[in-house]
Amino acid sequence: MKQLVSAPALFVEAGICLIAGLLLAFLYAPIDVSSMGFSQKIFYYHAPIAETALVAFGIAFVAAIAYLRTQDLKWDRLGLVCVRLGLLFSLLVMITGMIWGKAAWGVWWAWEPRLTTFLLVCFLYIAYLVLRSVVEEEQRRATYAAVFAIIAFIDVPMTFFATRFLPEGLHPVVISAGGSGMEGSMLVSFLISMLGMTLLLVALIRRDLAVEDLKDRVADLKNTIGG
Amino acid sequence: MAILRKDLIRELRTREMLISMILFVLLAMVIFHYAFTVKEGADLTYFTGGMLWVTFIFAMLLGLNRSFAQEKDERCLDGLLLCPVDRVTIFFAKTAGNLIFLLIIQAVAVPVFTLFFVERSYVGDLLPFLVVLLLADVGICALGTLLATISMNTRSRDLLLPIIFLPLIVPVLIAATGATTLIFAEGAGFGGLLARVLFLLGFDVVFIAAAYGTYDFAIGE
Amino acid sequence: MPLEIEVEGLRKTFGRREVLKGLSFSLERGGFLSIFGPNGAGKTTTLRVLATLLTAGAGMVRVAGHDVRDDPMPVRRAIGFISHDPMLYLDLTAQENLRFYADMYGVGDREARITELLERLELSHRRHDVVRTYSKGMRQRLAIARAILHRPRVLLLDEPHSGLDPRAIDILDGLLTEIRDEHTFVMVTHNIAKGLEWGTRLMIVENGRIADEPAAGVDPESFSAVYRERVQEGAVL
Numbered sequence: 013m014k015q016l017v018s019a020p021a022l023f024v025e026a027g028i029c030l031i032a033g034l035l036l037a038f039l040y041a042p043i044d045v046s047s048m049g050f051s052q053k054i055f056y057y058h059a060p061i062a063e064t065a066l067v068a069f070g071i072a073f074v075a076a077i078a079y080l081r082t083q084d085l086k087w088d089r090l091g092l093v094c095v096r097l098g099l100l101f102s103l104l105v106m107i108t109g110m111i112w113g114k115a116a117w118g119v120w121w122a123w124e125p126r127l128t129t130f131l132l133v134c135f136l137y138i139a140y141l142v143l144r145s146v147v148e149e150e151q152r153r154a155t156y157a158a159v160f161a162i163i164a165f166i167d168v169p170m171t172f173f174a175t176r177f178l179p180e181g182l183h184p185v186v187i188s189a190g191g192s193g194m195e196g197s198m199l200v201s202f203l204i205s206m207l208g209m210t211l212l213l214v215a216l217i218r219r220d221l222a223v224e225d226l227k228d229r230v231a232d233l234k235n236t237i238g239g
Numbered sequence: 240m241a242i243l244r245k246d247l248i249r250e251l252r253t254r255e256m257l258i259s260m261i262l263f264v265l266l267a268m269v270i271f272h273y274a275f276t277v278k279e280g281a282d283l284t285y286f287t288g289g290m291l292w293v294t295f296i297f298a299m300l301l302g303l304n305r306s307f308a309q310e311k312d313e314r315c316l317d318g319l320l321l322c323p324v325d326r327v328t329i330f331f332a333k334t335a336g337n338l339i340f341l342l343i344i345q346a347v348a349v350p351v352f353t354l355f356f357v358e359r360s361y362v363g364d365l366l367p368f369l370v371v372l373l374l375a376d377v378g379i380c381a382l383g384t385l386l387a388t389i390s391m392n393t394r395s396r397d398l399l400l401p402i403i404f405l406p407l408i409v410p411v412l413i414a415a416t417g418a419t420t421l422i423f424a425e426g427a428g429f430g431g432l433l434a435r436v437l438f439l440l441g442f443d444v445v446f447i448a449a450a451y452g453t454y455d456f457a458i459g460e
Numbered sequence: 461m462p463l464e465i466e467v468e469g470l471r472k473t474f475g476r477r478e479v480l481k482g483l484s485f486s487l488e489r490g491g492f493l494s495i496f497g498p499n500g501a502g503k504t505t506t507l508r509v510l511a512t513l514l515t516a517g518a519g520m521v522r523v524a525g526h527d528v529r530d531d532p533m534p535v536r537r538a539i540g541f542i543s544h545d546p547m548l549y550l551d552l553t554a555q556e557n558l559r560f561y562a563d564m565y566g567v568g569d570r571e572a573r574i575t576e577l578l579e580r581l582e583l584s585h586r587r588h589d590v591v592r593t594y595s596k597g598m599r600q601r602l603a604i605a606r607a608i609l610h611r612p613r614v615l616l617l618d619e620p621h622s623g624l625d626p627r628a629i630d631i632l633d634g635l636l637t638e639i640r641d642e643h644t645f646v647m648v649t650h651n652i653a654k655g656l657e658w659g660t661r662l663m664i665v666e667n668g669r670i671a672d673e674p675a676a677g678v679d680p681e682s683f684s685a686v687y688r689e690r691v692q693e694g695a696v697l
Contacts, residue, residue, distance in 0.1 A: 080456055136406040143403055146393040149474055155391045159453045160403060163385070166449055167407050170442060172412040235476065280637055309549070318547030318606070322564040323536040 058108040060209040061101050062130070066168070068098030068213060069137070073165035076158035088154035089158070091161055092175070097213060099137045105130045109189040125176035132171050136164045245307070246336040256305045257340060264348045267294040268355055280448045287356050288420030292412055295345065296379065297459040299403050302340055306333065307391040318456070322345045330384060345372065357423045364422045367432055371422075373413035374439035378446060382407055385450045388457045418428045431454040463522075464489040464614060464644040465510065466486050470519035472505055479505050481668035481677060482519070489514055489613075492645040494659030496652065496687065503648040503670045509617050510646065522652035537565065540607035544597045547606065550592040554583060554602055557591060558609060565610035577605040580638075598629035599615040604635060615639075621654055623663060652680055653686075664690055 073093040079087035109127050114120050121127070140160055145152035271290045275283055283290075310316040342400060349372075383404060390399040418435040465473055465487040472480040487493050495503050508514040512524055512532040521528045524538035541547075548557050557572065562570040575640045578584045581601040591599060600623070607615065636645075636658070649655045655662070655676065662670045664687060671690040674683060 027380065068296050080453070096410070132409055133405055139403045139406055142391070143389070146395050146399055148394070150476070151257040151474075152392070158394075159385075159389060159457050162453060163382075163449055164406060166445060167410065170410040170445070174438065231476070271546060309551075313547035314543070315549060316546050317541075317545070318511055318561070319542075319564075321536055321539075321541055321547075322561070323533045323566075324564060 030211060056207060057103065057209075058112060061108060061208045062105045062126070063206065064209040064213050065098045065101035065130075065133070067132075068101060069096045069161075069165050069168065069211065071217075072098065072161045076161035077125050079154055079158045083135055083151070085150065085154055088157065089221060089224050090217075091157065091226065093217055095140050095161065097216050097220065099134060099141075101136050101213070102130050102137070106134070109223075128175050129168070129172045133168055135166065140164060240358075246333070251273050256302055257343060259346050260302050260340070261307075261347055264294050264298050264344060265299060267297070267352060268348075268352055271299060272355065282355055284424045287352075287422055287423040288418070290356065291349075291352055291419055292375070292415045294348070295341070296405075296408060296412065297377075298344060298378055299337075299341060299383055300404065301458065302337065303387040304391075304397050304400060306337055306340075307387050311391055316458075319373060326455045326458050327451055329458065330388075331390075332448060334380050334384040337384055338376055341376050341380060345376070348440065358424065359425075367436075368419070368422050371415060371418045371432065371439065374443060375411050377443045378411045378439060379408060379439035381443065381450055382411075385446075385454065388454070411442055414442070416450065462489050463487065464491070464524060465493075465605045465646065466520070466522040467506075467510075467561060468520045470497065470509065471507065471517045472502075472509065472522060473517050474515065474598060476490050479668055480517075482661055483665070483668070483670060485642060485663060485673075485686075487646065490641070491660050492640075493647070493661045494655035495646065496633060496655060497665035497671070498652070501665045503665050504618055506617055506665070506666065507541075507618055507646065507648055511616050512536055513541075524558075537610065538612055539614045539616055540610070540612035541616045541618075542604060542607045542620050546603035546621055548591050548599060548602060551694065553588050553590050554578065554594075554605075557588045557602065558605060561606050561609055566603075567610050573609060574605075574619060574636045575608065580635065581605050591679045596623060600624055600628055601631060608635075608639065613642075614646070617645065617649075619649055619651075620652050622648065652683060656680055665689065672693045 072091045075087045075091040075094065079085075079091065105164055106127060110120055111131070113122055113127070140157060143154055144157050159232055249338055268290070271294075275286065320326075367386065386404050386407070387400055390396050390403065414435040418432045421432065463486050467485045467486065470480050470483040471478065476604050483506060484491075492560075495506070497503050497564060509516050509521055509528065510534050512528050514555065515529055523535045524566055525549075526532075526534045526538075534605060549560070552560070555578075558574045558577070559570065566583065567573055575584070578587050581604060583601055583605070586594070591602065595603065604620075621631060624632065630694075645658070647655065647658065660676050662674045662676055662678070662683075664674070672686060678686075
């Protein structure tokens with residue numbers, strides 16, 4: 013069982029799921045009969061990436077609380093890794109979202125709830141990284157980063173809510189999200205993609221954690237040598 | 240509360256922060272006029288809420304930096320931390336102080352703004368307007384105070400605050416500008432504004448709770 | 461004699477650097493501990509941990525019978541801290557500064573106490589002047605008033621004599637003499653003469669550890685010799 017969960021295996025599993033999801037999306041799931049046609053297929057990646065990004069930030073949120081309680085820096089490292097990955101995934105969300113937008117509606121950008129929320133999310137977590145970069149001392153940096161990660165994560169649903177529901181009075185939301193309510197074949201493809209993405213996230217988290225650990229050990233060695 | 244009184248006395252004596260912020264706000268309005276009326280007779284009615292709140296948020300950024308700079312001078316923050324008071328009490332006192340300053344500035348700015356940009360009389364909607372104002376202010380001050388506490392301890396403190404503050408305050412901005420523009424442009428009672436008012440209230444409650452839980456950490460060390 | 465300060469295995473790390481590497485000492489009530497050592501040795505850090513301004517990485521620290529980490533409030537009430545930063549609000553008057561701190565500490569006889577201290581420190585004539593107009597010596601004196609306003613049992617002093625003119629030093633010494641009984645002191649200093657004059661316990665800290673604890677009453681020359689021997693300037697940190 014341990015074999016299945018080890019790092020390289022995870023990548024392989026993730027890869028399999030993702031490719032399977034892709035194949036299913038293209039061959040198995042029917043073409044969307046509503047307005048968007050073939051381009052709707054990007055949804056099978058776009059949405060899972062979005063959810064995975066949020067999962068990553070959620071993990072960072074939990075890690076932040078754990079750090080504040082235990083003062084153990086390993087939580088801080090987890091938080092950092094998750095935020096970075098979450099940011100990466102968020103950028104992908106925006107890119108796939110824009111591609112989809114271009115294909116489906118003919119515009120590269122629209123000020124609609126999900127794109128704008130993720131745009132803000134990107135700025136939010138870039139701010140997290142900036143915050144980290146201006147604090148030199150380890151414990152303090154971890155503390156401030158944790159506080160910010162907590163606040164930021166609470167802000168995300170707030171932002172989404174505000175962008176989706178509040179402008180109603182003045183200008184209704186023109187573009188609505190892709191079809192909810194999926195029939196069987198679509199659902200299967202979607203879920204497999206979801207699983208694949210999540211596995212990919214976990215695999216990446218483990219790899220990044222290992223990289224950070226290595227970096228630390230190198231730094232320690234350098235210190236003892238007197239570099 | 241002693242801290243609040245201290246901050247108020249200090250500010251009233253020097254008036255540095257208040258004057259700068261008021262000047263900034265008034266200047267911003269003038270700049271907005273020139274920036275947006277490129278076309279002859281351009282109608283800015285639906286921009287009014289936005290202009291107002293953008294101005295207040297940026298003014299607050301200035302104010303927050305100052306309000307904590309004084310604690311950093313002379314190591315007064317240590318003096319505060321040595322006192323047998325809960326850290327959270329410090330948070331509430333600072334937030335309340337910032338809120339009062341913001342309200343003072345708004346008391347000056349809003350009438351001037353109305354004079355410059357608002358054509359409709361909204362006296363009938365004054366109460367909803369004030370409620371929105373107050374709720375948004377609380378959110379801005381609470382979040383701002385928490386973040387300023389963090390940023391003041393970092394290397395590039397003035398530069399950092401806008402970066403960490405602005406993304407977080409966007410929901411408040413959306414709700415406040417929507418409500419304010421509605422009031423200025425078309426007039427709306429509580430009914431039309433309900434969603435936004437409730438949102439602001441929710442935002443305030445949630446973030447004050449978050450600040451309550453984390454302020455100990457933010458101000459420590 | 462009950463122990464007013466107990467420290468055991470105190471460790472503190474800043475980033476990658478371990479500043480305090482397991483300090484252990486204690487001080488009985490009424491004692492006066494003088495801490496010497498080169499810059500960067502960890503003296504000020506130790507003092508700040510005692511003052512609840514920093515949290516220890518590991519180890520036990522008790523002041524006035526309370527653990528500084530688990531129970532900081534009573535500790536804060538019991539200590540007064542004097543450092544080279546006066547911790548005064550420059551745009552407030554002396555009276556306003558003291559009133560503020562008196563309120564924060566819950567000093568009952570606020571006005572009387574403030575008046576008494578201002579007189580003792582010879583600042584009464586300037587009580588309504590804004591601190592920005594004070595000279596350094598005056599600010600330091602006001603800082604002393606601030607520190608003892610709430611009648612703390614323990615006084616923590618971080619190089620209190622540095623930067624003071626002779627008059628201010630006299631006033632400080634006079635004040636310390638007056639409150640010497642019934643109070644416990646920990647003083648970090650580079651001023652060997654003063655440190656030896658006051659200290660009932662001496663401690664040399666170097667590189668995060670206690671290098672030596674000479675007996676009190678030693679004369680300055682012997683002490684300096686011991687100091688130089690124990691503290692290797694330029695050691696690899």
